[in-house]
Amino acid sequence: MSTLTAFSEQLANAVARASKATVSVHARPKLPSTGVHWKDGVVVTTEATVQRDNDITLTLPDGKRVAAALAGRDPGSDLAALRIDKGLLPVAERGDPAALRAGHLVLALARLGDGGPRAAFGAVSATGGRWRSWKGGELDLRLQSDLRLYPGFGGGPLVDADGLVLGVNSGGLSGPLATTIPANTVDRIVERLLTRGSVARGWLGAAMQPVRGGVVLLSIEPDAPASLAGLLIGDVVIGIDGRPVESLEPLLAFLAGDVVGKNVSLDVLRGGQPTKVDVLIGERPRRTR
């Protein structure tokens, strides 16, 4: 067998291995999306492709169509968790996304209805540490590749050349490069979705803009945490819970943490004078479909 044919066989073997835990998700009109059997009885897909809360079905690798129940969704990280009966198919075999470097060869998998698995091939383009998606979710690793995420590839696994699953591909979070939600983030979000149905994110109820040395409140919603705490339009927040707030990012990072229902102290400049305001952090209202 030639070197190239051996490599081709390796790629096809990787796809075959990972495809055993890759399903088709029917939760939107026309084209289905893809899902990964993440743990026994739980399938993960991208939140944006789950366009209804009921009448969701999956096509399994053996072609069987089964019903799935939406356990929860998190638009911030673009993940949704679906429950199915246990023992229907193998659970995804996991690789380590933290070990990836730019240049590593990877595959994206999809399943569109009752056909076989589909694949796209490319290289890891960029990796990095913790970051926040434009939708507000916190991802533990940056994992971007030059893979083309074709229609229906959203929610499918990114796999390495051995067929081990590194994360879940998101069309919604992708720009010029394909973005993968790393496996450790999927674990974290799925646990919260299975227990709570959503990922609670902290909320002040104020529009803010960065200014020199802090963020200024531009508007305050009535009956929201900021107004209930007595914050005023024009207040400049310079610290939260003892940590400096020099731009929006630290404040957003704080609110993304496990802070809902906590009382925290804000350092505020009001009319140039420093003062402290205690705020009971609320939960960001959930989007309704």
Place this chain on the structure above:
Amino acid sequence: MTTATSLAPVAERLTRSVVQVLSGAGGGAGLLWESGLVVTNAHVTQTREVGLVLPDGRRTRGVVTAYDGRRDLALIRAAVDLPLCATGDPRLRAGALVFAVGHPLGVTQAVCAGVFQALGKLPAGLRLPRLDPRLDWLQADLRLAPGNSGGPIADAEGRVIGISAMILGGLGLGVPSPEIEAFVKANR
């Protein structure tokens, strides 16, 4: 030979059987299928007589002797002395390596590599109204561009498994080799 360098000789061998087809204001690629017969896409041939540019730059002419707009195939009779390529079975496994040769956007004899996705009908939701939904397509993760049309798609051994025909949702679509073989047989 390493994996990283192993595609080049296989691709180089295939480029020797690939011509440029010039027809009216358009054109594309063509593949010498058997002696004196070049296959290409129907949409590449806008005129009955076409110009051909051989891999070494020589120019000649050919005549379109068969045309199937539905399957997007055309047969050009021309006296070209190029090597014949091997054909292969397009029923590959998803993820198997494939490559295409063509002239994307005028870059001649360009190679692009990718992987096989599927052979068969297009998935519901990805269909185009003007395409016959009963058609089978070779579907590949290949970055084709205008100018690839009519050029070969081959497996890791360099065996031709289809010819590039169109791009749909970024997906490279080709006419599978058995249908080309049947078309050539019926019209030679």
